[in-house]
Amino acid sequence: MNVAVLGTGVVAKALAGRLSALGHAVQMGTRDPKATLARSEPDMAGGPPLRTWLEANPKVVLTTFAEAARHGELIVNALSGHGALAGLTLAGQAALAGKVMLDISNPLDFSKGMPPSLTVSNTDSLGEQVQRAFPEAKVVKTLNTVNAYLMVDPGQLAGGDHTMFVAGNDAGAKAQVTRVLQSFGWKDVVDLGDISQARGLEMYVPLWVRLYGALKSPMFNVKLVR
Amino acid sequence: MNVAVLGTGVVAKALAGRLSALGHAVQMGTRDPKATLARSEPDMAGGPPLRTWLEANPKVVLTTFAEAARHGELIVNALSGHGALAGLTLAGQAALAGKVMLDISNPLDFSKGMPPSLTVSNTDSLGEQVQRAFPEAKVVKTLNTVNAYLMVDPGQLAGGDHTMFVAGNDAGAKAQVTRVLQSFGWKDVVDLGDISQARGLEMYVPLWVRLYGALKSPMFNVKLVR
Numbered sequence: 001m002n003v004a005v006l007g008t009g010v011v012a013k014a015l016a017g018r019l020s021a022l023g024h025a026v027q028m029g030t031r032d033p034k035a036t037l038a039r040s041e042p043d044m045a046g047g048p049p050l051r052t053w054l055e056a057n058p059k060v061v062l063t064t065f066a067e068a069a070r071h072g073e074l075i076v077n078a079l080s081g082h083g084a085l086a087g088l089t090l091a092g093q094a095a096l097a098g099k100v101m102l103d104i105s106n107p108l109d110f111s112k113g114m115p116p117s118l119t120v121s122n123t124d125s126l127g128e129q130v131q132r133a134f135p136e137a138k139v140v141k142t143l144n145t146v147n148a149y150l151m152v153d154p155g156q157l158a159g160g161d162h163t164m165f166v167a168g169n170d171a172g173a174k175a176q177v178t179r180v181l182q183s184f185g186w187k188d189v190v191d192l193g194d195i196s197q198a199r200g201l202e203m204y205v206p207l208w209v210r211l212y213g214a215l216k217s218p219m220f221n222v223k224l225v226r
Numbered sequence: 227m228n229v230a231v232l233g234t235g236v237v238a239k240a241l242a243g244r245l246s247a248l249g250h251a252v253q254m255g256t257r258d259p260k261a262t263l264a265r266s267e268p269d270m271a272g273g274p275p276l277r278t279w280l281e282a283n284p285k286v287v288l289t290t291f292a293e294a295a296r297h298g299e300l301i302v303n304a305l306s307g308h309g310a311l312a313g314l315t316l317a318g319q320a321a322l323a324g325k326v327m328l329d330i331s332n333p334l335d336f337s338k339g340m341p342p343s344l345t346v347s348n349t350d351s352l353g354e355q356v357q358r359a360f361p362e363a364k365v366v367k368t369l370n371t372v373n374a375y376l377m378v379d380p381g382q383l384a385g386g387d388h389t390m391f392v393a394g395n396d397a398g399a400k401a402q403v404t405r406v407l408q409s410f411g412w413k414d415v416v417d418l419g420d421i422s423q424a425r426g427l428e429m430y431v432p433l434w435v436r437l438y439g440a441l442k443s444p445m446f447n448v449k450l451v452r
Contacts, residue, residue: 117348122432123338162451192436200433206348207426210418215452222448225388226441 004029004072006087008036010045011148012078013053018152020059027061029068069095081107081126097136100173103127104143106205115209127198138173141198142166147218155185162221163188167197230298232313234262236271237374238304239279244378246285253287255294295321307333307352323362326399329353330369332431341435353424364399367424368392373444381411388447389414393423
């Protein structure tokens with residue numbers, strides 16, 4: 001499948017690398033590919049800069065948001081919460097229309113220090129903002145509740161015996177995203193309902209960051225016991 | 227141990243009944259005991275009115291917030307989020323000073339319909355509001371992440387193989403509350419840190435209410451897999 005991964009950070013690299021390894025044709029979208037390639041500093045998790053990462057993932061094509069979005073049958077929003085709406089706007093309404101969008105971005109606000117708070121929560125969510133801004137896209141919120149490495153390889157932890165959630169308005173889009181999640185190794189995927197349920201998934205993140213603080217490792221998740 | 231359970235709702239009955247059955251001397255606090263006893267309608271979960279419940283739990287004494295708080299070495303805040311600060315104020319600053327307070331109440335706002343939003347979240351929490359209002363109490367946020375029946379008997383679900391959290395400023399208070407939780411059957415109790423971590427525990431509740439909607443049963447919890 002042709003996939004656009006929007007973003008070039010830790011989450012974007014995890015998704016693009018895994019989807020490419022699974023045989024998908026991945027284009028990674030950024031605002032200014034030349035500027036992205038010029039960067040030499042490590043990423044937020046201490047990983048290599050994108051140009052080094054691309055050498056190790058030669059099938060992944062780096063291009064603009066707009067080119068990547070035109071290419072993708074599936075769109076992965078792996079942008080920061082802060083950059084998501086701006087990046088998607090550069091991708092373009094027409095290129096996103098009718099497409100399934102796997103929306104990972106969290107509305108994290110680091111301006112008041114650690115742990116971050118949320119820029120939108122409680123009576124709205126970033127997932128809903130994205131869906132409202134791109135009404136013809138089929139937005140499915142998912143993967144925002146775990147670390148990037150677990151997103152694409154949940155079997156690293158307890159053999160994958162833990163839970164992922166999806167929320168979105170389109171049943172077919174959720175089924176397609178669930179198949180992608182299953183191809184990553186997710187065994188237990190719980191459908192919470194429409195895109196407004198993204199409020200619950202994004203408001204879990206303040207607990208996640210505190211668990212990270214308590215456990216001193218991001219390699220954890222919750223298993224829904226029922 | 228002498229315990230005050232503040233509140234007379236579903237959560238208060240679950241806690242008072244279990245603590246009494248475990249041999250503690252439980253006084254249940256309400257604003258106006260006569261008015262509480264006069265009520266004949268079922269509770270929010272369809273359970274019996276308090277006067278019927280008290281006949282089945284004859285060792286539990288119903289009294290005022292102030293009397294119960296004076297009696298309790300351990301204070302259980304089982305009030306609604308809406309009623310918590312008012313009820314605790316009636317209990318009285320002096321009666322709460324120096325005591326461990328097991329704070330369960332969630333700041334739920336049902337005014338905009340279901341699922342509820344929160345009246346305070348993100349950059350503050352009800353747990354912190356309670357701690358600020360009663361600076362000499364040792365507030366420990368816990369149990370707010372599960373249904374009342376699981377709070378006091380976690381072994382009903384998966385033999386108790388799921389997780390409870392505590393957050394509070396006082397290490398000794400958290401250790402005492404953890405022993406109470408263990409006496410209920412909790413095996414995995416995770417200490418998140420100081421009372422500001424209550425933000426994470428309360429912001430998980432919007433996910434809980436959505437899981438309740440998806441699962442059609444409140445008998446679930448998360449297990450922290452790490």
